Amino acid sequence: MAEQAEDQKQDVSNDAGQKPEMDKPGGGAPVDETADANANREEEISTGGKNLEIGNFRVFTDLRLPEFDMGHCKAYAADNLRRSEGNAFALVTDPVLPTRYDLIKFLSGVHMAGQIDLLDSAIAHWPIFGRKTMVLFFEKPKGGHVIVSSGKQRSINEQDIAASVVEPLMNVLQALGEKGLTHRAVRATNLFFGDPEGGKVILGDCASGPPGYDQPLVYETTARMAADPAGRGVGTLSDDLYALGMTLAELAIGRRPLASMTDQEIMDIKLSKGSFQAIASQEKLPLIMIEPVRGLLCDDPEERWGFAELHAWLDGRRTKPVQGNTEKRAARSQNISGKDYYTVRALAQGVAKNWVNALTPLRDGTVEIWLRRGLGDNDRAKAMADAMRQLQWAGADKRSAEEVLVARSILILDPSGPVRYKGFSAMVDGFGNMLSYDVQHGSGPQRFSDVIVRDIPAFWFGRQEGYSPEVQRLQSAYKNLRYYIQQKSAGYGYERCLYSMVRNQHCLSPMIEQEYVVDIAQLLPALEKAAENVSDDAWPVDRHIAAFIATRLEDDVEGQLMAMQNPSDEVEYSRAIISMLAVVQWRHGPDNLQNLSHWVARLMEPAVKVFHSKARRERVETEIPKLAKRGNLVELYNLINDEQERRKDQSEFVEAVAEYSEAESEVFDLESSGPARLEMAEKVGQQAAAFASTMIALLTVSALFLMHIF
Incomplete structure (x- = not known):
């Protein structure tokens, strides 16, 4: 591999030093994987022939492998240091997009027919980013991409699609489904041939970013396509089966369906005609593929094909016909901002896109009348009337109530779609990734906080029909989110929501954000490094770190968080921070944290004030530097907390x-009592003097009398 690296360095020496825009944090926006091959060649980078050893792999940072790029992630050549056979490559993830912890854990080191082998993963410093990020290591597929970089499709005979594509992909989806997982990256551009002959295909990466993030909009169901890419959510097996149907359509047609249309046009035609009819009206499907594509692209998840129907089709047996695949259309349209809408889901999207102008027809009852007369949908009409009555009870905060009315109206029209509030649009199971994206890409947490504070997700839960364990789980998690947002102190707020919802979210504290701290065991080593260049008055625990510890640590730290609610109480505040860090070191190490210990020692003065004895305080102050040299936070905490x-x-x-x-x-x-005692003494003195004078006079008279007689 090293020789291959040298060869490619010579081949691309003319382009050395070029740095593409995508090779930086935050450059991982959803990309069109069918871009021209010349664009990929321009992205080849040279870093002076340097390579990195990451875990059990050597990665060549100047040897790009654009043919193995997946979604927004770039691929680089890599050697497996533990194996002499096999070819590996490294997929470098975008550090400002969370990866999928559950899938990385499940797929690492496991061979699954139909899925590319994920050999390992590691967090490492990536020189092109200038910071740490997650790197995934895969086994190279032996046959290369099914869709090459020029956008052209390598030949797959339509007669072979069942055995070459459907069977291996079904195997992957079934294996994930048994573990309660979803793939959410099933698409034609993410397919590779597992062998040089092209007999079987395998699915590419599905763990390097938020679920559904890299999916073209046409691959998303009519329920999820209105959500922002980062907020499309984990979804269900049914969403993967829909994507499988679109994959079959693309392979059968030879190009992406509806590729000439804009995203808005795709949404409009899918909402007005239904997914299958939208494809069939614009593209020519081979006869053999019509049945599975129709079944898998059914917009009603209850009617959509599952594994039973696919197995029946593979075996040549007849399957149940798909029922009505389009929404009920109204006899007359509902107009919003000059555009006519005939279905409730299309109207919901129209309201979301015209937030301000949609308020009038909602408030004056026009939409309610349209639902009742145009569609004969009395249930939705009644729900809309109830929403209007709540607006009348709003009181002084009329503007906020009107915004909530619009958001609730969208959910009345499209209860299975995303929660939409002004510019925010995310499925409930995609809230965490949407918050992560907003916070790291400049929008901030305000949109998310507004949605939670205004209790809009609770209305979404109320609109769901039937019982679903997944909905129940999401509802329980949402209750915690409201509590966290309502608490303003450190360890709560949107930060607590973020780390609670996104398991692989790295800590965003400015002190350690570049270190990509995902696991609690990585926290103190990162703070140890940060302590080398920290200001004397900075605290080693901020809002992000407090929330990160609260969600990642096994121990309950609510007591410490309560003590941190009042920063003006320096004694309790400093003791709480030292306690939290000490518990982390006790649980996860490392044993020696000299830089961090000296940092903490400088901040221990308020905690020492807990002792009243001057001698004891002086003794503790003398012990602090000695213990700091040993790098043990537990001993430092015990010193000030010796019961x-x-x-x-x-x-x-x-x-x-x-x-x-x-x-x-x-x-x-x-x-x-001084004056009273003086007066009493004077009286006693006078009495004593009078008594003494009397006695002396008596003695004198007696003596004279005796002398006279004798």
């Missing part, structure tokens, strides 16, 4: 206070 010493200090303090009070009382008595 026996604290009780003894408190007892001595109480005794000292009592003694001081008694002495002060005596002094007060002495000082306050």
Whole structure:
């Protein structure tokens, strides 16, 4: 592999030093994988022949493999240092898009027929990004891409699609479905030939970004296609089967269906005609593919083909015919901003796209009348009337109530679609990834917070029919989100929501964001590195780190978070922070954190104030530098949180206070009774003097009398 790297370096020496826009964090927007091959050649990079050792692999950063790019991620040549056989390549993920933890964990080191082999994954510093990111290592498919970079499709005989494509892809979807997982990256441009002869295809990566993020809009169901790419959600097996149907359509046609249309035009035609009819009216499908494509592209998930129908088709048996594949159309249209809509789902999208102008027909009852008379849908009409009545009870905050009315009206019209509020559009199971995208791409958390605070997801749950364990799970999680958003202190807010919902979200604290800390065990080493260049007055736990610890640590830290609610109480605030970090080190190490310990030691002055005894404080202050050198946060925390010493200090303090009070009382008595004592002394002195004078006079008279007699 090293020789191959040298060869390619010579071949591309004329392009050395060129850096494509996509090779930077945040450059991983959904891409058109059928771009011209010349564009890929321009993305080849040279970094002076350097290579990196990441885990068990050596990655050649100047040897691009554009033929193995997947979605928004770039591929690079790699050697497996533990195996002499086999060819590996590295797929570098975008650090500002969360990866899929569940799939990485499930697929790593597992061979699954129909799915590209994920050999391993690691977090490493990527020099082109100048920061750390997740790198996935795959086994090279032996046959290359089914859709080459020029957009042309390599030949697959339509008679062989069943055995070459459907069977292996069904195997993957069944295996994932048994574990409660979804692929959400089933598309023709993500297919490779598993052998040089092209007998079987395999699916490419599905774990490098949010589910559905790289899917072309035409591949998304009519329910999910209105969501932003980052918020399309994990979905269900039925969503993967729909994507399988579109994949078969693309392979059968030889190009992406509806490729000449814009995304808005695709949405319009799918909503007005239904998915299958939209394809059939614009493209010519081979006769043999009409039945499976029709069944898999059914817009009603209850009627959509499953594995039973696919197996029956593979075996040549007749399957149940697909029932009505289009929504009910109204006899007359409902106009919004000059455009006519005939179905409820199309109208929902029209309302979302014309947020301000849609308020008038909603408020004056025009939409309610259209639902009742045009569609004969009394249930939706009643729900719309109820929403209007709630607007009348809104009180002073009329504007907010009107915005909630529009959002609820969209859900009344399209209850299975995304939650849409102003510019926010995400499926409920895609909220976490949507929040992550907004926070890391400049929009911020406000849109998400507004949706949660206004309780719009609760209305979505109320519009779902029947019982679904997944909906129940999402509803339980949503209740926690409302509580977190309502709490304003560190460890809560949108930060807590983010790390709770997105398992593979790296910590976004500015202190350690570049270190790509995904697991709690990575936190303290990252802070140890950050401590080398930190200001003296900075705290090692901010809102992001507090929320990250609260969601990733096995131990309950709610007590520490409560203590952090009042930063003005320096004693409790500093003790809470030291306690949290000490618990993390106790659970996950490492044992020696000298930089972080010295950082914490500089901030321990408020915590030392917990002791009343001057001598004890001086002893603790003397011990702090000694323990800091040992790099053990647990010992530092125990030093200021020794319960026996604290009780003894408190007892001595109480005794000292009592003694001081008694002495002060005596002094007060002495000082306050001085004049009375002086008057009494004067009287006693006078009495003593009078008594003494009398006695002396009596003695003198007696002596004179005796002298006179004798």
